Amino acid sequence: MRVAILGGGFVGVATALFYADGGHRVTLVEPNPVRADLLASGRAPFREPGVDARLRRDVERLRLHVDRRLPLDVSFQAYVICVGTPAGPRGLDLRAVRLASTQVGRHLHHHAGRPLVFLKSTVPPGTLEEEVVPRIERASGRRADVGFHAVSNPEFLREGAALRDTFRPDRVVVGARKPSTRRRAARHFQRLRCPIVETDPRTAEFVKYAANAFLALKISYANEMARLASAVGVDVYEVMHAVGLDPRIGTQFLRAGAGFGGSCFPKDVRGLAALARRMRRPSRLAEAVLAINDSQGNYVLDLAERAVGGLEGRRVALLGLSFKPDTDDVRETRALPLYRGLRERGARVTVWDPVATANFQALVGEKIRAAPSLREAVRGADLALIQTEWRQIRSLRAADLKRWMRRAIVVDGRRTLDPEALERAGVAYFGVGWRREPRRRA
Ligand code: UDX
Numbered sequence: 001m002r003v004a005i006l007g008g009g010f011v012g013v014a015t016a017l018f019y020a021d022g023g024h025r026v027t028l029v030e031p032n033p034v035r036a037d038l039l040a041s042g043r044a045p046f047r048e049p050g051v052d053a054r055l056r057r058d059v060e061r062l063r064l065h066v067d068r069r070l071p072l073d074v075s076f077q078a079y080v081i082c083v084g085t086p087a088g089p090r091g092l093d094l095r096a097v098r099l100a101s102t103q104v105g106r107h108l109h110h111h112a113g114r115p116l117v118f119l120k121s122t123v124p125p126g127t128l129e130e131e132v133v134p135r136i137e138r139a140s141g142r143r144a145d146v147g148f149h150a151v152s153n154p155e156f157l158r159e160g161a162a163l164r165d166t167f168r169p170d171r172v173v174v175g176a177r178k179p180s181t182r183r184r185a186a187r188h189f190q191r192l193r194c195p196i197v198e199t200d201p202r203t204a205e206f207v208k209y210a211a212n213a214f215l216a217l218k219i220s221y222a223n224e225m226a227r228l229a230s231a232v233g234v235d236v237y238e239v240m241h242a243v244g245l246d247p248r249i250g251t252q253f254l255r256a257g258a259g260f261g262g263s264c265f266p267k268d269v270r271g272l273a274a275l276a277r278r279m280r281r282p283s284r285l286a287e288a289v290l291a292i293n294d295s296q297g298n299y300v301l302d303l304a305e306r307a308v309g310g311l312e313g314r315r316v317a318l319l320g321l322s323f324k325p326d327t328d329d330v331r332e333t334r335a336l337p338l339y340r341g342l343r344e345r346g347a348r349v350t351v352w353d354p355v356a357t358a359n360f361q362a363l364v365g366e367k368i369r370a371a372p373s374l375r376e377a378v379r380g381a382d383l384a385l386i387q388t389e390w391r392q393i394r395s396l397r398a399a400d401l402k403r404w405m406r407r408a409i410v411v412d413g414r415r416t417l418d419p420e421a422l423e424r425a426g427v428a429y430f431g432v433g434w435r436r437e438p439r440r441r442a
Contacts, residue, residue, distance in 0.1 A: 012082035040066040105139025152201040154208035175204025212268040218253040220292040226256035226433025236433030256433040258334040258413035259296035261323030297337035306438035312346035320388025321353035321360040328355040352377035389414040398425030
């Protein structure tokens with residue numbers, strides 16, 4: 001088949017590689033010239049393990065062609081809309097989805113065939129029917145389910161695992177009005193040997209929100225239990241390990257920490273909460289998941305304040321700026337509320353991250369002090385505050401911290417280090433959900 005992918009973000013690129021791997025001829029449409037040029041040279045404009053190698057191979061073998069717009073002289077049997085749906089001031093910003101829909105419609109105007117049009121972007125339930133289909137009909141002059149077939153096909157990709165989640169997904173969900181369209185769409189994923197759920201578009205769109213909301217719920221549950229665990233003198237990680245061994249619960253996504261960040265969980269849970277309010281069925285669970293996450297930053301800052309006996313004038317090393325390891329993505333990173341809180345409480349902050357510093361500086365108005373190395377970041381510091389569980393931080397040795405820091409105090413926002421090893425070396429260790437909390441300030 002000839003497949004057109006609209007959007008060169010990490011969903012679009014992963015999807016393009018999936019179809020190219022299936023032997024199809026793929027056109028990846030990325031309107032941003034800088035990103036398009038990078039992609040055309042076989043390099044992704046973001047960090048994602050394994051992507052560049054595949055991208056270069058598929059571009060060189062002419063299986064993947066990058067363009068700034070849909071090539072008029074090519075007919076496609078499938079279009080896949082993978083454009084971004086960022087959070088806007090009044091909820092989700094669907095402008096890119098609307099534009100892509102119109103572009104597909106206009107392109108269809110010049111071509112025959114009855115292609116599938118997949119919507120992969122995360123959108124509120126109802127978007128395919130109410131926003132995408134009408135725009136394609138208007139711009140193409142065709143009728144849905146006759147001149148083209150629209151399918152909701154939400155993605156479940158994790159940053160840092162985009163290829164794994166694309167080539168070995170736990171399940172695929174396809175939502176379309178007609179069963180024949182569902183079956184036709186499902187055939188695209190047959191070789192993946194995983195469950196393929198065939199349903200209607202609205203249900204498919206809802207699945208994505210409900211899945212992310214549940215994963216975020218697990219994290220906020222672990223974070224709330226962490227506060228209680230520390231108060232009663234137990235280690236929440238030991239608790240959650242035993243809790244998670246029940247297959248009905250599962251051990252994943254129960255890691256208490258500084259809270260969830262990223263371009264999905266915060267946006268999707270806010271989107272679900274907003275949808276529930278619009279439907280006059282407010283979701284107290286979604287609201288609580290967000291409230292716990294928002295307050296987790298202050299909980300970590302209070303730990304830090306008590307650990308170091310007041311933050312005014314203290315030198316704090318903030319270690320890890322990306323929203324999670326192995327990415328330079330700082331969207332909704334919890335490092336931002338921590339950085340701002342430290343500054344508001346009068347601390348002098350030096351930050352360190354292996355790759356995300358420039359992106360983080362763009363988020364923060366004032367000039368940040370960034371250390372060139374972990375050692376320089378903690379040298380002379382009164383406190384090391386960990387926000388991302390980078391492997392370089394994991395390999396910090398207790399003796400080094402003791403030697404380099406002015407006061408060897410660690411607040412571990414991601415439970416990255418071994419508490420006992422640090423305590424044995426005389427480092428004061430406090431972590432989210434650790435069994436010991438700093439004494440309340442006098
Ligand atoms: C998530 C979902 O996992 C993915 O299925 C969906 O398609 C998009 O959103 P992503 O945002 O890339 O993926 O990252 P993820 O690995 O899920 O982590 C999200 C945030 O949760 C990170 O800030 C991470 O630090 C935090 N997290 C994750 C926890 O605090 N505790 C955990 O146990 C797991």
